[in-house]
Amino acid sequence: MPKVTARVTSKSQLVLPKEVRARLGVGPGDTLEFRIDAKGVHVEKAQPQDDPFATFDEWASKADDDAYRDL
Numbered sequence: 436m437p438k439v440t441a442r443v444t445s446k447s448q449l450v451l452p453k454e455v456r457a458r459l460g461v462g463p464g465d466t467l468e469f470r471i472d473a474k475g476v477h478v479e480k481a482q483p484q485d486d487p488f489a490t491f492d493e494w495a496s497k498a499d500d501d502a503y504r505d506l
Contacts, residue, residue, distance in 0.1 A: 437454065439452040439455060440452075441455075461480050465480060465481075466481040467480060468480070
């Protein structure tokens with residue numbers, strides 16, 4: 436199995452190597468899921484979650500986003 440590495444920045448960020456992104460099938464905007472068990476940490480692409488508020492499109496304006504951003 437090939438081995439790839441990534442360096443963690445001072446802000447605890449890292450860039451996923453191309454091989455890892457391809458294997459996970461992830462791209463910009465995707466979410467990763469981390470499972471921790473006795474064998475280590477497992478990384479998977481998270482399944483999209485339904486937004487229970489998505490049907491309330493009357494509250495989906497930029498003005499609403501600005502007004503409620505800090506809540």
